[in-house]
Amino acid sequence: MNARFEVLAGAEPFSAKGDGRGALVLHGFTGCPQSMRPLAEAFAKAGFTVELPRLPGHGTAVEDMVNYRWSDWTEAADAAWHELADRTDSVVVAGLSMGGSLTLWLASRYPQIRGIVLVNPAAEADDFTAFVEGAKAVLAAGEHYLPAVAGxxxxxNSKELGYDRSPAAGLISLVEGIAELKAGLPDIRIPALLLHSPQDHVIPPGSAELLRKTLGGPVDHVELERSFHVATIDYDRDEINRRAVAFAENVSA
Structure with missing residues (x-):
């Protein structure tokens, strides 16, 4: 982290020491650990050893995030996975939005992951063409930011702790990253729990459809009818926690 940016109150990473079952939890683009804290705590309450890292450039200031790209976020996720896998017997990975994309990235590399929980993940790069074109136009004009996607x-009564703008270069990098994942989705044979909000105003429905059709392993698909994109702190949060913990307990048995 750039030392001149302080971590926002509530954006801190979360860890919990439990048994030999590990749970790695990953937050989304321009968000921070706050949005995934309830799920991380649910895993911890169930006895899992939990890590919820703060991804580079997140949870500080949007000016900090300008400096980071998909490769930085995959590197951080990879390091967190290795650290957790080294001290547990098994690991499940759960992610929201870009955290879901990173979960897929890890699953494509580490087939020993027991299960993946995907909450409104970004997976279909083709759905983001207009976003990328807008981001490129912003950069060409000498600017750095797009409107916010957080919140x-x-x-x-619930509010996401996220940035009020989105770094254009970071968004382009994210979409390029998920585009590279697409061809390898059928090779991911790890059991998946896919939790999708039909009223998501950030991720188009093509991502959930793509994953249902192309993931190589069993996919348990659940629609979150009452929640928007940040469903982990929305009306369906208790349902997400219950289903995710039950799924993780089953695949970790």
Whole structure:
């Protein structure tokens, strides 16, 4: 982390020491660990050893995130996975949005992962063509930011701790990263729990459809009818926690 950017209150990473079952939990683009803290704590309560890292450039200031790309986020996810795998007997990985993309990236490299939990993941790069064109136009104009994508929550009593703008270069890098994943999705044979909000205003429905059709392993698909994109802190959060923990317990047995 750039030393001149302080971590926001509530954006800190989370760890919990439990038994030999590990759970790695990954947050989304321009968000921070706050959005995944309830799920991480649910895993911890169930006895899992949990790691919820803060991805580079997140949870500080949007000016910090300008400096980071997909390769930085995959490197951080990879390091977190190795660290957790080295001290547990098995690992499940759960991710929201870009965290779901990183979960797929890990699953494509480490078939020993027991299961993956995908909450409104970004997976279909073709759906983001207009976003990428807009980001390139912003950069060509000498600017750095697009409108915010954080905060898509239906529950008025819940708020995501995220940035009020989105770094254009980072978004382009993210889409390029998920584009590279697409061809390898059929080779991911790890059991998956796919939790999808039909009223997601950030990730188009093509990502959930793509994963249902192309992932090589069994996919348990659940629709989150009451929640928007950041479903982990929205109306369906308890349902997500219950289903994710039950899934993780089953594949880790």
């Amino acid at each position: 898509d929550v239906a529950d008025p």
